[in-house]
Amino acid sequence: MNEELLHNLADLSKQVWGYIYPNEIEVHWSIMIVLYPYLTGLVAGAFILASLVKVFRVKEVQPAYRLAMLTALSFLLIAPLPLLLHLGHPERNFEILLTPNPSSAMAMFGFVYLWYLMVVLLLEIWFDFRRDLIVWGRAASWPLSWFYRAASLFSNDISDAAVRFDKKAVQVITVIGIPSAFLLHGYVGFIFGSIKANPWWSSVLIPIVFLFSAIVSGISLVLLLYMVITPLRGKSLNMACIDKIASFLFYAVIVDFSLEALDFIHRLYESEESIKILSHMVTGKLFVSLFVMQVLLGMVLPLGMIVLVKTVSCSEDLRKLLYFTSAILIQMGIFATRWNVVIGGQLFSKSFLGLTTYKMEVLGLEGLLVALVVLALPLVVLAILIKLMPPWHDEDEPGPAAAGETPATPAELPAPTASAPAPAPDVA
Amino acid sequence: MQRRGFLAGLAAFLAPILGLPFRRARADGPPEQAGGAPPHAAGKPAGKPRRFGMAIQVDRCIGCTRCMDACKAENNVPKEPFFFRTWVEQYTIKTDGELVVRSLKTGNGKPSESVPEREIMRSFFVPKLCNQCDHPPCVQVCPVGATFRSPEGVVLVDEERCIGCRYCIQACPYGARYLHPDTKTADKCTFCYHRTTRDLLPACVEVCPTSARIFGDLDNVASPLTRFKRMKKIHTLKPDLNTEPKVLYSDLDGVVR
Numbered sequence: 001m002n003e004e005l006l007h008n009l010a011d012l013s014k015q016v017w018g019y020i021y022p023n024e025i026e027v028h029w030s031i032m033i034v035l036y037p038y039l040t041g042l043v044a045g046a047f048i049l050a051s052l053v054k055v056f057r058v059k060e061v062q063p064a065y066r067l068a069m070l071t072a073l074s075f076l077l078i079a080p081l082p083l084l085l086h087l088g089h090p091e092r093n094f095e096i097l098l099t100p101n102p103s104s105a106m107a108m109f110g111f112v113y114l115w116y117l118m119v120v121l122l123l124e125i126w127f128d129f130r131r132d133l134i135v136w137g138r139a140a141s142w143p144l145s146w147f148y149r150a151a152s153l154f155s156n157d158i159s160d161a162a163v164r165f166d167k168k169a170v171q172v173i174t175v176i177g178i179p180s181a182f183l184l185h186g187y188v189g190f191i192f193g194s195i196k197a198n199p200w201w202s203s204v205l206i207p208i209v210f211l212f213s214a215i216v217s218g219i220s221l222v223l224l225l226y227m228v229i230t231p232l233r234g235k236s237l238n239m240a241c242i243d244k245i246a247s248f249l250f251y252a253v254i255v256d257f258s259l260e261a262l263d264f265i266h267r268l269y270e271s272e273e274s275i276k277i278l279s280h281m282v283t284g285k286l287f288v289s290l291f292v293m294q295v296l297l298g299m300v301l302p303l304g305m306i307v308l309v310k311t312v313s314c315s316e317d318l319r320k321l322l323y324f325t326s327a328i329l330i331q332m333g334i335f336a337t338r339w340n341v342v343i344g345g346q347l348f349s350k351s352f353l354g355l356t357t358y359k360m361e362v363l364g365l366e367g368l369l370v371a372l373v374v375l376a377l378p379l380v381v382l383a384i385l386i387k388l389m390p391p392w393h394d395e396d397e398p399g400p401a402a403a404g405e406t407p408a409t410p411a412e413l414p415a416p417t418a419s420a421p422a423p424a425p426d427v428a
Numbered sequence: 429m430q431r432r433g434f435l436a437g438l439a440a441f442l443a444p445i446l447g448l449p450f451r452r453a454r455a456d457g458p459p460e461q462a463g464g465a466p467p468h469a470a471g472k473p474a475g476k477p478r479r480f481g482m483a484i485q486v487d488r489c490i491g492c493t494r495c496m497d498a499c500k501a502e503n504n505v506p507k508e509p510f511f512f513r514t515w516v517e518q519y520t521i522k523t524d525g526e527l528v529v530r531s532l533k534t535g536n537g538k539p540s541e542s543v544p545e546r547e548i549m550r551s552f553f554v555p556k557l558c559n560q561c562d563h564p565p566c567v568q569v570c571p572v573g574a575t576f577r578s579p580e581g582v583v584l585v586d587e588e589r590c591i592g593c594r595y596c597i598q599a600c601p602y603g604a605r606y607l608h609p610d611t612k613t614a615d616k617c618t619f620c621y622h623r624t625t626r627d628l629l630p631a632c633v634e635v636c637p638t639s640a641r642i643f644g645d646l647d648n649v650a651s652p653l654t655r656f657k658r659m660k661k662i663h664t665l666k667p668d669l670n671t672e673p674k675v676l677y678s679d680l681d682g683v684v685r
Contacts, residue, residue: 002609005482009510021527021556021603022512027608028594088592088612095572095591107571196669197565197601350603351685353529 008359018277020355027346029360029367032082035374037188037210038338039079042378044185044211045218046072046175047121052248054174062104063259066128066391067229068222073121074382080113081376085365090259105191117185125152127169129389131158136389147388166237185214192341199274200281200345212256217334219249220327225382227324239316246323250306253330260337277352286344286353289336296331304325379412432495454661477579480619481646481674481685482633483656484555486681488640490540491516491553494530495632500534502620502631509533514557514632515619516544519683521550529684530676554684555640557632558583558604558617559665559673566605566616573613581646582621587613620641633666646674 012025048070052058084090098106130152137148189210192201222244230237267275282290305326309319344356361367438571470515499514500507513530520528520542528542532553567575573594574589586649590613597605597614608615620630624643628634633643644653656662660678666685669675677684 005609006508006510009508013510019517019531022509022515022531023603023606025510026607028597083593085591088607089590090595091587092572092591095574095589099568099572099589101573104571104595105570106569106593109571122513195565195569196601197599200435350601351529353527353685416672 008361009392010317011355012359016354017072018349019039019351020331021351022355024349025356027356029346030086030358031360031368031371032086032366032374034335034338034342035082036079037185037342038217038335039075039082039208039374039378040188041185041217041338042221042332043072043076043079043116044181044214045216045220046075046222047181047218049245049248051178051181051224053172053314054171055178058244060238060240061248062091063238063241063392064222064245068218068225068383068384069121069125069391070129070391071222071225071378071382072218073125074385075378076113076121077381078374078378081245081377082371083109085374087247105187105194106130109191112184112187116180120173120180121389124170124173126153127166127173130155130166130296131163132389133150134158146386151389157294166188167251182203183213185210193347194375197350198345199272200278201341202350203263203339205259205266205268209256209259209263212252212259213334216249216252216256219245219252220330220334221324222248223326224331227320227327237320239319242323244308246306246309249311249327249330250303253299253303253306258302273353274348274391276347276412277355281348281355285347286340287386290340290344293336294333294340295382296327298336299330302329389411464535472656474624478645478649479647479674480509480560480580480582480624481644481676482557482560482619482630482651482655483642483644483660483662483676483678484641485556485640485656485660485678486552487625487679488638489516489553490638490640491518491532491556492637493534493539494635495532495555496532498631498635499617502623503618505615506609507534510640511615513615514555517554517684519552519554519681520548521683522547523549525549552681553679554680554681555632556602556604556665557675558600558619559602559671559675560617560619562674564668565599565601565669565671569595569599571595578627580619580621582619582624583616584618584621585614586616587611590614591620601669601671 009025016025046068049061050072051066053061053065061114084093087093096107097110100110133148133152134156135158137145139145140148148184178402186207189207192210193206195201223242224244227237227242256263302325305322308314309322314322347355347358349356360371363369452475471659493516494514495514497511497517499505503513505511505513512609516537516665518530518532518539522543524547530542532539537603538551541551560581561582564577567577567583570576570590571590572589572591573592574586574591576584578584587608592612592614594607597607600616605614605616607613620628620632624630629643630641633641642652642656644651646653648654648658656678662676662678663674663680664673
């Protein structure tokens with residue numbers, strides 16, 4: 001018997017308000033399950049930002065396109081980790097793939113995840129980087145050359161025709177990718193929205209709210225990363241690019257805010273039997289994380305900042321500062337959103353007569369430290385990916401230091417200037 | 429043949445009139461001795477699996493918590509007060525209309541009053557357990573099919589297969605599931621499947637001193653459960669969720685969820 005768990009439960013039982021069913025003292029879905037929709041949301045959002053470049057031809061965002069794709073990949077690779085850490089029997093996780101229950105929303109996770117990873121992200125990144133991988137492979141020495149050759153799946157053709165085909169393939173995959181990104185995060189929303197036993201979750205709007213908050217979080221993350229990484233590389237920020245991203249962020253936040261407000265007003269107006277306990281929860285235990293962090297700091301304030309930039313002519317530095325601050329606030333706000341959905345949905349009893357408390361452990365598999373590690377891991381993966389496959393591709397920037405051998409290529413048409421095998425012997 | 433039919437009909441007719449003594453006999457002794465056949469086995473149509481169900485007569489529960497103790501002992505439920513396959517709730521409606529609810533502690537014997545006697549307008553106990561829904565949300569959401577319905581309609585958990593994701597615990601509207609701290613898998617009432625498939629009564633039914641709980645085959649035409657269904661006004665918990673519970677309550681107050 002886990003003595004620590006019993007001790008914690010005994011502690012928690014003293015903080016119960018009203019009446020809860022006796023099995024409900026423990027909040028079963030911990031910080032790890034808060035991280036899961038947060039991470040997948042970032043994936044979907046980053047991808048959708050990237051697809052703006054390819055499908056909707058928003059040229060201004062081009063400098064951040066590859067960064068957005070690699071960001072999506074890094075976060076997607078780590079997204080299942082919190083789920084795994086949360087399972088009572090992580091060693092049985094493969095059962096979800098081997099014997100899935102077709103009626104379970106969660107069972108579809110493995111398939112949606114694999115589809116998105118293999119068919120959308122990896123494939124698109126492969127086509128987009130294929131030519132560069134070949135070029136880098138020819139220039140690099142062992143073992144990196146081997147890595148690049150393996151990553152390019154030993155393809156060797158960088159003729160104009162082949163590169164044109166790559167470009168077309170990227171376009172097609174992006175078109176498939178947009179609904180897939182919607183599916184990925186909409187489906188995560190459905191995991192919660194389809195639980196009829198829980199009035200805080202059970203809503204048709206939840207998947208859509210999840211989707212738009214995902215778009216918001218992904219865009220703001222790419223904006224943040226772009227604004228941090230570019231100066232670190234000793235380059236100056238492309239203001240047209242960040243203005244455009246901030247502009248998209250602004251509209252996404254407005255849609256997200258409207259949807260969440262609609263959900264809230266709808267609940268309040270319908271005033272079903274759960275309204276009393278939910279009101280008690282949002283004005284009590286969820287007040288700070290919902291009204292202060294999610295709404296005020298995470299939405300209203302950043303919206304105000306971007307409105308300020310849009311209406312008053314600000315200097316570049318002020319714009320950068322405001323964008324950066326609002327992107328950080330939005331990240332915090334979206335994390336609070338996930339927290340409020342996942343933890344909030346478990347604080348009230350299904351008897352609608354009482355509330356329990358969530359006390360996050362610090363150490364332990366589902367504790368704060370592990371959560372911070374899980375949050376940091378995608379950034380580590382991203383750093384490695386950027387090191388190996390520099391996503392800088394812009395015509396007005398010189399080629400990245402790590403792969404200086406690569407000829408700078410125009411943004412929209414990465415056509416090789418050198419004819420096929422030329423660079424390799426040159427550099428060698 | 430006609431005489432046998434007549435006797436069966438007579439027994440069914442007289443049973444509600446005989447009421448308590450009849451059921452007591454079943455609860456006290458082995459079912460075979462009390463009624464000739466176990467209440468949920470008798471009259472079983474050949475080849476068709478029985479459909480287990482339970483009736484709870486709220487007005488009979490005295491809050492002695494013997495069912496809770498028996499369940500914990502029989503099913504290896506952790507004795508700490510955070511894990512229950514069955515529990516008893518004490519409802520007190522005060523004279524000013526305020527509702528006070530709490531769940532009873534195990535092994536306490538006589539329950540104490542939750543509010544001063546002078547302030548009590550009405551008070552009653554409600555035993556709770558898994559409702560063994562015919563349309564169970566927990567089975568629907570289990571990602572690996574570790575929780576399933578047996579041929580008798582009992583919702584069971586395969587602890588060899590459960591991955592401990594706790595989605596079923598979230599999906600259960602009745603709070604009837606918990607994560608077993610030793611096995612790290614979901615756990616819940618099984619209607620004492622190991623007993624009831626051998627024609628014994630569930631532990632909680634066996635020990636109930638007032639026969640507040642009646643167990644049997646819902647499809648059997650001549651069982652105490654069927655008599656209950658015929659004679660009582662029946663209610664189920666949270667019927668709006670369309671879970672189709674097979675735990676049926678009589679004398680249930682509207683405040684109970």
